Amino acid sequence: MEMRLNPGSDIISNLPDHVIETILVHLPIRDAVRTSVLSHKWRYKWATIPELVFDDYSIPPPFFDHNTILTAQDVIIHMHKLVNSIDRVLLLHNGLVHKFDLSTRFLNDSFIDSWILFLSRNGIKELTLKYRGEKHYRVPYSFFSCQAITCLKLLCCILEPPFVFKGFSHLKSLNLHSVILSDDVFETIISNCIALERLRVIELYGCTHFKIRGLNLQHLYFQGELTHICFIDAPRLSFVSIFLQNSLLEHVGRGDSCNLVQVLGPLTGLEKLATEGFFIKFLAIGNVPVRLPVTYDRLKSISLVMNFEDLNETLVMLCLLQSSPNLHELEIVHDDADFADLEEDFWKAQGQLDCSMNHLRVVRVSDIVWLQPELQFMKFVLANSPVLEILSVIRKSDIIFDETKMMEELLRFERASSIAEIVYNPNL
Amino acid sequence: MAQESTGSEHSHQVRSSSVYLFMVGSYLQMSEGDMAVIKPEAMKSYIWLQTADGSIQQVEEEVAMFCPMIRQDILTGMGSSKNYTISLPRQVNPAIMSLILDYCRFHQVPGRSNKERKSFDEKFIRMDTKRLCELTSAADSLQLKSLVDLTSRVLARMIEGRTPEEIRETFHLPDDLTEEEKLEPLRNTADDPRIRRLNQLYARKRKELKQKDKLKNVEVEEDRVDERSVDDLLSFINGGDEDSKGVSAAKHKKKNHRRKDQSMDSSSINVNKNHMKSDILSSVCCNGDVNNALMQSLGKTSKVQDVANDTFAPEVEFDDGDIDDELDPAMKEELDREVEDFARILNSEWPERMQEILTSGQERRVVPMSMNGDDSLGRFTSANQAAWCLSVHAETLYQMRNNLRSAYSFRFFEKRLLLRTAVVTIQNAL
Numbered sequence: 001m002e003m004r005l006n007p008g009s010d011i012i013s014n015l016p017d018h019v020i021e022t023i024l025v026h027l028p029i030r031d032a033v034r035t036s037v038l039s040h041k042w043r044y045k046w047a048t049i050p051e052l053v054f055d056d057y058s059i060p061p062p063f064f065d066h067n068t069i070l071t072a073q074d075v076i077i078h079m080h081k082l083v084n085s086i087d088r089v090l091l092l093h094n095g096l097v098h099k100f101d102l103s104t105r106f107l108n109d110s111f112i113d114s115w116i117l118f119l120s121r122n123g124i125k126e127l128t129l130k131y132r133g134e135k136h137y138r139v140p141y142s143f144f145s146c147q148a149i150t151c152l153k154l155l156c157c158i159l160e161p162p163f164v165f166k167g168f169s170h171l172k173s174l175n176l177h178s179v180i181l182s183d184d185v186f187e188t189i190i191s192n193c194i195a196l197e198r199l200r201v202i203e204l205y206g207c208t209h210f211k212i213r214g215l216n217l218q219h220l221y222f223q224g225e226l227t228h229i230c231f232i233d234a235p236r237l238s239f240v241s242i243f244l245q246n247s248l249l250e251h252v253g254r255g256d257s258c259n260l261v262q263v264l265g266p267l268t269g270l271e272k273l274a275t276e277g278f279f280i281k282f283l284a285i286g287n288v289p290v291r292l293p294v295t296y297d298r299l300k301s302i303s304l305v306m307n308f309e310d311l312n313e314t315l316v317m318l319c320l321l322q323s324s325p326n327l328h329e330l331e332i333v334h335d336d337a338d339f340a341d342l343e344e345d346f347w348k349a350q351g352q353l354d355c356s357m358n359h360l361r362v363v364r365v366s367d368i369v370w371l372q373p374e375l376q377f378m379k380f381v382l383a384n385s386p387v388l389e390i391l392s393v394i395r396k397s398d399i400i401f402d403e404t405k406m407m408e409e410l411l412r413f414e415r416a417s418s419i420a421e422i423v424y425n426p427n428l
Numbered sequence: 429m430a431q432e433s434t435g436s437e438h439s440h441q442v443r444s445s446s447v448y449l450f451m452v453g454s455y456l457q458m459s460e461g462d463m464a465v466i467k468p469e470a471m472k473s474y475i476w477l478q479t480a481d482g483s484i485q486q487v488e489e490e491v492a493m494f495c496p497m498i499r500q501d502i503l504t505g506m507g508s509s510k511n512y513t514i515s516l517p518r519q520v521n522p523a524i525m526s527l528i529l530d531y532c533r534f535h536q537v538p539g540r541s542n543k544e545r546k547s548f549d550e551k552f553i554r555m556d557t558k559r560l561c562e563l564t565s566a567a568d569s570l571q572l573k574s575l576v577d578l579t580s581r582v583l584a585r586m587i588e589g590r591t592p593e594e595i596r597e598t599f600h601l602p603d604d605l606t607e608e609e610k611l612e613p614l615r616n617t618a619d620d621p622r623i624r625r626l627n628q629l630y631a632r633k634r635k636e637l638k639q640k641d642k643l644k645n646v647e648v649e650e651d652r653v654d655e656r657s658v659d660d661l662l663s664f665i666n667g668g669d670e671d672s673k674g675v676s677a678a679k680h681k682k683k684n685h686r687r688k689d690q691s692m693d694s695s696s697i698n699v700n701k702n703h704m705k706s707d708i709l710s711s712v713c714c715n716g717d718v719n720n721a722l723m724q725s726l727g728k729t730s731k732v733q734d735v736a737n738d739t740f741a742p743e744v745e746f747d748d749g750d751i752d753d754e755l756d757p758a759m760k761e762e763l764d765r766e767v768e769d770f771a772r773i774l775n776s777e778w779p780e781r782m783q784e785i786l787t788s789g790q791e792r793r794v795v796p797m798s799m800n801g802d803d804s805l806g807r808f809t810s811a812n813q814a815a816w817c818l819s820v821h822a823e824t825l826y827q828m829r830n831n832l833r834s835a836y837s838f839r840f841f842e843k844r845l846l847l848r849t850a851v852v853t854i855q856n857a858l
Contacts, residue, residue, distance in 0.1 A: 011561040012583070012599040019568050019576060026584035037592050039601040 013041040017048070024049045029058050033089060047092055051099035056106070059085050079106035090115060096123040103130035103155075107137060117142040124148065125170075130155035136180055150195075154179050161185060167192020175200040183209045190214060203245075212237075223276075228252050231266050238269055238298070243276035251285045258286030260316055261293065270296050273320070274303040284312035292323040299324040303331040308373040309340035322355055330357075330381075331364040334374060336396070347376030351383070360385040366394040370406040379413045388417040394425040475502060478513035479522050487529055494532035496571040517569035524559075524566045527552075531575055553582045557598055 012020075024032045024046055032046045059081040070078070082104060100119050102112070112129070119127065120142045127149055131137045138158040144165045151173040159181040171193040181189075181204065190196065191213045198219040199212070210229040212220065219239040222229075225246035231237065253262040260283040264270070273296075275283070302320060306313040321327065363381050368374045382391065393410070395403070411422060473489040477498070492498045492507070498514055501507055507514035516525065534540075534548050553560065560579055567575040587595055596603055 009600045010602065011558050013601065015561065015565055016568060019564055019580065022576060022580040023583045023587070026581050027588050031588045034592070035587065035595070037605060038595055040604045042601070043605070 010039075010041075013039065017045075020045050021049050025051045029053055029089065030060075030085075044094065047094040050096060051101075052089065052093070052097055053099070053101040054082070054086055055101075055103040056082070058082070075106060079108055082106055083108055083111050086115065087111065090118055098123065099126040100124055101126075101128040103128065103132070105132040107131050107133060109137060112137065113140040113142070116140055116146075120146045126151040128153040129157060130177075131157065136178075153177075159185055159189075161188070165192075167194070169193070169195065171196055173198040173200075176204060177202040178205070180205045181207055183207050187211050187213075229263055231263070234267065235269055237267055238271040240264075240267065240270060240272070241274035241276070241303075242279045244279035244282055245277050247278050247281075249278065249282045249285055253286040256287045258288045258316075259283050260288060260319065261286075265292065265294060268294055268296065270299045272301040272303075273299060276305045280304055280306045280313050280316055281310075284310075284316045288312060288315040288319055290319060290322060292319055294323065296320075296324045297326060299327060301329040301331075302327060303333075305333045305335050307335045307337045307339060308332075308371055308377060309342045310337070311341045311343070311346070314342060314346070314373070314377075318350065318355075321357060326359050327357055328359055329362045329364075330360060331366070332377075333366045334368050334371075334396070336367070336369060342373050344372070347373065347380055350380055355384055357381070357385045359387065361387060361389045362392070363388065363390070364392040364394070367396045368393065369396050369399060370401075370403055375406065375410060378410060382413045382415045382417075382420060384416060385420070386416045388415070388420040390421050390423055392423045392425065394427050397427045475507040476510055476513040477507065477516055477525070479516050479520055479525055480518040481521065483522050484510065484513055485522070485525065488533075490536055491529055491533045494536040494572075495528070496573075498570065517566075519562070519569040520566040521562070524562050527555075527559075527563060528566060528570065528572065528575070532572075535574070549578055553578060557586065561599075 015023075024035065027035075029052060032049060035042050035046050036044065056078070059078070086102070097119055100115075102115075116139065124146050125148050127146065129137070129139075130153070133156070136156050136158045138160065139154075141162055144161045147168065148170060149168050150170050152168070152171060153175040155177045157179050159176075159179055165188065167189060169192075172195055174189070174193065174196060175198075183206075186204070186207045190199070190211070194214075195216055196214050197216050199214070199217060200219075200221045201224065202221075203224040208225065208227045210222070210226050211232060212229070212234060213232045214234050215236070217234050217237050220237060221239075221241045223243040223245065226244065227246075227248075227250050229242075230252070251259065253259050263283065264273070302324065304317055304320075306317060308314065317332070321330075360381070363385070365374065365378060378391065378393070382388065407424065474486045475489050475492040475498070476484060477487055477492065478484045489502065492514075493502060497517075498507070501514045506512055520528070531552060534552075535545060555563070560582060564576060564579040564583065567579065586598055590598075595601070
C-alpha cells in the first residue's frame with residue numbers, strides 16, 4: 001500500500017464526475033469496471049455511468065465471434081460467464097441506466113427478463129437487444145412498462161404486449177429486425193408511439209399488412225415482405241425507402257388506379273424516395289397514370305431499382321419524374337430480370353412529352369448492360385435536363401462484349417445542359 | 429461604448445474577407461450600409477478575457493463566441509473592453525487558454541469538411557497527459573462539449589486495455605487499496621479466471637490450514653505430553669487433578685527428551701484422545717483410597733522418587749524408534765501381543781509380578797531391591813486394589829487402542845501403567 005506520489009499530482013481523479021463518466025463511457029464495459037481497482041477514489045466511479053454496453057467481448061477471453069462453431073459445453077460456459085458479468089455489473093451499478101446495449105449469441109431468457117425488469121425501474125431510455133441465436137426471445141411484460149424509452153432496437157425478438165399496452169409515448173426511434181409480431185401489435189405500437197420519428201423495419205414475421213400512421217414520423221426504412229401497405233396521417237414523412245422481397249403482389253389500389261397512387265399518393269412531404277426489390281413492380285400494379293394527381297414539390301432525390309425492359313415499371317418511373325418538378329438527384333439501378341415487354345418505340349414516343357426536369361443535376365445509372373431501353377432513357381435524360389451536371393454510367397461488371405459502339409452513341413446524344421458530363425465507370 | 433458596439437454589429441455584417449482588407453491598416457470606402465471611415469481595430473471585434481491569475485488577453489470575437497460560456501457573457505455585453513473583461517473559470521490558465529483558442533479558431537470556421545476537422549483534432553490532442561487532463565477540465569468549465577468529448581476519447585484510449593499499474597503510472601494515481609479491497613466485491617465476477625483459480629487455491633489452503641491447526645493442537649499437546657520429564661509423568665500418574673496443569677507446564681523439557689521426540693512426534697493424535705487418556709487416568713488416579721494411598725506413600729518417599737527417577741529414566745525409553753504414524757500389520761501384531769502381555773501381567777498376582785520385574789530389568793539398579801521381601805498384608809491389599817484397578821483399565825486401554833489405533837498413545841499408556849505398577853511395587857517394598 002504505497003502512496004507513490006502525493007495526492008496533488010494525481011491529475012485525473014479530480015475532474016468533475018460527469019467528465020469522468022464521459023471518459024468511462026468511451027471504454028468497453030470491462031475496462032470501465034476494472035477502473036475500480038485503480039485507487040480509492042476510483043472505486044465506484046464506474047458505478048454511475050449511464051451507459052452499459054455488453055457484447056460477446058465483454059467477458060474475459062477466449063472470444064467467440066459469430067462465425068465460430070462451438071460445442072455445447074463452450075456455449076454453456078460462455079453463457080454463464082456473460083450472464084454472471086452482466087448480473088454483477090447491474091447489481092453493483094448505482095444510479096440510472098440510460099442506455100443498455102446487449103448483443104450476443106448466448107442468451108438465457110430468464111436472466112434477460114430480470115435485467116429488463118431492472119432497467120424498467122431505472123429509467124432506461126435507449127435499449128438495444130440483439131440476440132444472434134437460433135430461437136427468438138420473447139420480451140417480458142416489464143419491457144412494455146419502460147415508459148421513458150426513446151430509442152429501441154430489437155433483433156430476433158417476439159413482441160406480444162399486454163392488452164393494456166398504450167405504446168411508448170417518448171419513443172423516437174424504433175428499429176425492428178427479425179421480430180415476430182402480429183399486424184395488430186404493429187399497428188398499436190406505431191399509432192400509439194406518437195413521438196416516433198424514425199422507423200426501421202427489417203423482416204418482420206407475422207405482419208403483412210402495414211398501416212403506417214405517425215404524426216411525427218420522418219424516416220421510414222422497410223425491408224421484407226408485405227402484401228399491403230398504406231400511409232395514414234404521415235404528413236412529415238420525408239424519407240421513404242422500401243425494399244420489397246416478395247414477388248407475389250396484390251393490387252391495393254382503389255378501383256383501377258395503380259398502387260403507386262394509392263400508396264405513395266398521400267406522401268406529399270416526400271424528400272427522398274428509394275425503392276428496391278419488387279417494390280416498383282408493386283407500385284406498377286394497376287393503371288399507371290402519366291402524372292400523379294399530386295406533385296411532390298419537395299422530392300429531391302429518387303433512387304429506383306427497376307427493369308428497363310418492363311413497361312409498367314418504366315411508366316412508374318416516368319410518372320414519378322413528371323410529378324417531381326424539383327428533383328435534384330436520380331439514381332436508377334438496372335435489375336436484369338427475364339422479362340421484357342417494352343416496345344421498341346416507347347422512348348421515341350416519350351420524346352414528344354413535355355417533361356422538363358429543370359433541377360436535375362446528378363443522374364446515376366448503374367448495372368447497365370447496354371440495352372436499347374437503357375440508352376434511350378439516357379438519351380431522354382440528357383435531352384430534358386437543362387442543368388444537368390453529371391451523368392454517371394456504371395456498367396454491370398460481367399459484360400464481355402464490346403461496348404465501344406454503345407459508348408460512342410451515348411456520347412453523341414444531344415445534351416440540353418452545356419455543363420453536362422458523362423462519367424463512365426467500368427466497375428471492374 | 430455605443431460606438432464600439434455598433435462597430436461590432438457591423439463587423440458581423442461584413443464578412444471576413446472584408447475584415448482582412450482592413451488588417452493592413454488602409455482605409456477603404458465601403459458602399460454597404462452607413463459605414464464611414466472606420467478604424468481598422470474596430471472592424472475586427474475583440475473580446476477581452478481574464479484568466480484566474482489576472483492576466484488579460486484579447487481574442488477575436490468569432491473565436492470567443494465558439495465557447496458557449498463565453499458566448500453567454502458576450503451576449504450580455506461583457507468583455508468589450510479592458511475594463512470589462514470576461515473572467516474565465518479557475519481551471520483555465522493562460523497556456524491552456526491559448527490551446528483552447530487554437531481549437532476554437534479552427535473549428536468555428538463553417539466551411540471545413542469533416543475530414544479536415546478530424547485530422548486537425550488528431551494533431552491537436554498530441555500533448556502530455558497532464559496537459560490533456562488540464563485541457564479537459566478547462567474545456568468542461570467553458571462548456572465546450574465537443575472538446576470535452578474529444579479529450580475524453582483520448583483519455584479513454586489511454587485507459588483501455590492497460591493494466592492497473594500502467595494506468596496508475598500514466599495518471600499518477602496512488603495505489604491505496606488493500607489487496608482484499610481490490611478483490612471484492614468484484615471477486616466473483618467471472619472477470620478473471622485467474623482470480624477464480626486463486627480463490628479456489630485460497631479456499632483449499634484455508635482448509636488445509638484449519639486441519640493443520642487441529643493437528644497442531646493435538647501435536648502440541650502431544651509434544652507437551654512428550655516433553656514432560658519423568659517427574660511430570662509421575663506426578664501425572666499420581667495426581668489426577670493436576671493432569672491438565674502437568675500437561676501444559678511441560679513444554680520446556682524439549683531438549684532432554686530428544687529420543688522421545690523423535691519417536692513420538694510423527695503420530696497424529698487428536699484432542700479427543702488426550703481427553704480420553706486423561707479422563708481414564710484421572711479416573712484411575714481418583715479411585716479413592718488408592719490414589720490417596722499412593723500419593724501419601726509417594727509423598728513420604730521423595731527419596732524413593734529420586735531413585736525412581738534415576739531408575740526409571742531408562743525404563744521410560746522403550747524402543748520407540750520404530751514407531752511411525754501408520755500402524756502396519758507387523759506393528760499391529762506386536763501391539764496386540766503387548767496388550768495381551770500387559771493384561772496378563774496386570775491380572776496376575778502381584779508377587780509374581782514383582783518377581784518378573786525383579787528378574788527382568790538388567791537396567792534396573794533398583795536399590796530398593798533390598799526392600800523386597802516382607803509384604804505387609806495391608807500393603808499387599810492396597811497394591812492388589814491398585815492392580816485390580818489397573819487391570820480393569822487395561823481392558824479399557826485395549827478397547828481404546830482399538831478405537832484410536834495409535835501406536836504412540838498405546839505406548840504411552842503402557843508406559844504409564846508400567847510406571848504405576850512400578851510405583852506400587854516400590855510402595856509394597858517399603
